Amino acid sequence: MRWISVLLAWSLAVVTAVLLGSALQTQFNLANLVALDVPISLMQRLEAIWHDWQNFAPIYAILIAITFLIAWLVAGSLNRIWPEWRTPLFVLAGGLSIWALLVIMKGVLPITGIAATRTGAGVLALSVAGALAGWLYASIAPRPERSAG
Numbered sequence: 001m002r003w004i005s006v007l008l009a010w011s012l013a014v015v016t017a018v019l020l021g022s023a024l025q026t027q028f029n030l031a032n033l034v035a036l037d038v039p040i041s042l043m044q045r046l047e048a049i050w051h052d053w054q055n056f057a058p059i060y061a062i063l064i065a066i067t068f069l070i071a072w073l074v075a076g077s078l079n080r081i082w083p084e085w086r087t088p089l090f091v092l093a094g095g096l097s098i099w100a101l102l103v104i105m106k107g108v109l110p111i112t113g114i115a116a117t118r119t120g121a122g123v124l125a126l127s128v129a130g131a132l133a134g135w136l137y138a139s140i141a142p143r144p145e146r147s148a149g
Contacts, residue, residue, distance in 0.1 A: 002142050009141035010072060014065050017098065017133035021064070022057045023049045024125045028116035060114075063101060064130075071097035072137065080144055087138040094134025099127045 026049050030040050040048075075093035079086050102123050105113040116122035 002145070005142045009137050010068060012140065013094070013133040013137040014061060014068055016136050017064050017068070017094065017129050018057050018061045019053065020129040020132065021098070021126045022052045022060055024129060025056070025114055025116035025122065026052045028119075028122045028125070032115075064098070067097045067101045067130075068094070068133070068137075071134075075134070076144070083143075086143070087135060090134040090138035091131045092134070094137070095127045095131030098130030099123065102126065 027045070030045060030048060034040055071093035072090070075089040078089050082089070102114065102117050106117070112118050114122075114126070117126065
């Protein structure tokens, strides 16, 4: 039943990266409006986050789920070689996988897929959300079983 714990940890990491990343991209978009002297209240910010969680987050979740599946397989393999580096490996895998996803999207799509990633700060913010999700995964997922002998 170890796989259930792994699946739960992976799911929580995906949800964390998606909700945090979606909220961050919302705030980057609103910051662009504020720069144009559009006043935005706290309630409008919260409503915008809620709207993006309903409309942007489901699509983003699919991308993150696939991205983390690949990243966790790589980090898990490296973790068998360097078990003492478990947390840094998953933190790095989470952050780098989001960064790679954004770079691939930018290269493949004719437009910027996520408006917040038009700047390095936006890419960094979403990558940090992925790194935090990697930390969460490393913290709650069961460690690989050691073979005797």
